[in-house]
Amino acid sequence: MKAIVCRExxxxxxxxxxxxxxxxxLQPSEARVRIRxxxxxxxxxxxxxxxxxxxxxxPFTPGSExxxxxxxxxxxxTEVKLxxxxxxxxxxxxxxxxxxxxxxxxxxxxxxxxGEAASFTVGYLTAYVALVRRARxxxxxxxxxxxxxxxxxxxxVDLGKVLGAKVIATASSEAKxxxxxxxxxxxxxxxxxxxxxxxxxxxxxxxxxxxxxxGGDVFDESTRCIxxxxxxxxxxxxSGRIPSIGVNIPLIKGFSILGVRAGEYGRKYPEKGxxxxxxxxxxxxxxxxxxxxxxxxxxARAVDAMxxxxxxxxxxxxxxxx
Numbered sequence: 001m002k003a004i005v006c007r008e009x010x011x012x013x014x015x016x017x018x019x020x021x022x023x024x025x026l027q028p029s030e031a032r033v034r035i036r037x038x039x040x041x042x043x044x045x046x047x048x049x050x051x052x053x054x055x056x057x058x059p060f061t062p063g064s065e066x067x068x069x070x071x072x073x074x075x076x077x078t079e080v081k082l083x084x085x086x087x088x089x090x091x092x093x094x095x096x097x098x099x100x101x102x103x104x105x106x107x108x109x110x111x112x113x114x115g116e117a118a119s120f121t122v123g124y125l126t127a128y129v130a131l132v133r134r135a136r137x138x139x140x141x142x143x144x145x146x147x148x149x150x151x152x153x154x155x156x157v158d159l160g161k162v163l164g165a166k167v168i169a170t171a172s173s174e175a176k177x178x179x180x181x182x183x184x185x186x187x188x189x190x191x192x193x194x195x196x197x198x199x200x201x202x203x204x205x206x207x208x209x210x211x212x213x214x215g216g217d218v219f220d221e222s223t224r225c226i227x228x229x230x231x232x233x234x235x236x237x238x239s240g241r242i243p244s245i246g247v248n249i250p251l252i253k254g255f256s257i258l259g260v261r262a263g264e265y266g267r268k269y270p271e272k273g274x275x276x277x278x279x280x281x282x283x284x285x286x287x288x289x290x291x292x293x294x295x296x297x298x299x300a301r302a303v304d305a306m307x308x309x310x311x312x313x314x315x316x317x318x319x320x321x322x
Contacts, residue, residue, distance in 0.1 A: 006047075029103070031077055032099055040318040041064060060092070062091070077102040115293040120280070120289070124158075142207045144210045144222070147191075157169050171191065177190075183292070205227045206228075208230050212232060213235035216237065219243040229255065305320055
């Protein structure tokens with residue numbers, strides 16, 4: 001079967017190649033999954049470049065979330081059966097097939113496509129941990145979402161509305177802001193110069209919760225429009241600059257800065273991790289959340305798909321379809 005293979009760590013993702021590879025023998029507790037869609041995440045690019053926290057040994061196949069069909073099961077497998085449509089995750093999703101622990105597979109709810117199923121977990125799990133577990137967002141509060149047209153940002157807009165928040169979204173282009181307005185954001189703003197607009201919308205109070213996957217100047221300006229007792233959830237630094245702050249500022253203004261690592265949260269608190277996953281799966285099954293697939297690429301064009309994330313042209317998620 002074919003897979004995308006990384007044989008060297010490099011800033012140039014064009015070093016990735018489509019190769020013929022052979023999977024190891026299927027273990028008793030594993031299932032073989034035929035991948036129908038694999039999501040492209042910014043962390044995949046960072047992993048190939050050696051800039052992510054997890055640094056796998058080369059050679060490896062990138063990708064961390066996918067969906068497909070169970071085509072074989074080991075003799076000890078009871079969780080899934082042949083033909084089941086499943087959501088899966090773990091390094092190696094940019095491939096035609098994977099071997100995965102059957103206990104970690106989740107069945108795709110009826111009526112949900114492979115692309116949507118493959119591309120919802122990372123974004124919505126991050127949003128759920130950030131908004132529910134860490135920031136404890138309440139119905140009626142003001143939520144400011146930065147990078148709102150990206151995968152994790154759009155999930156926060158969507159989940160924020162489900163939780164009853166009044167959502168202000170920032171995005172870098174008119175097209176993205178128009179999409180966000182149609183998608184359900186109450187207000188949309190450019191990603192700079194938003195401070196006074198947020199204060200105006202909130203009658204001078206500021207945002208109760210700020211969801212920031214961007215960092216840099218966006219974080220700096222956010223500290224100027226955060227409410228007293230507000231919470232800034234730090235998701236990442238897609239701007240490229242990790243900001244810093246004097247601790248006198250949150251002291252005087254009475255706000256909290258919260259780090260969000262959704263996967264690590266589940267590892268530290270396994271029971272809560274299972275509850276988090278069950279919650280987003282339930283919302284997906286009930287059609288209360290709406291994963292948005294912006295573009296679909298064949299597996300052979302994985303590098304092109306990754307570059308759409310690099311050039312910031314994506315609204316929502318991009319998927320590979322082997």
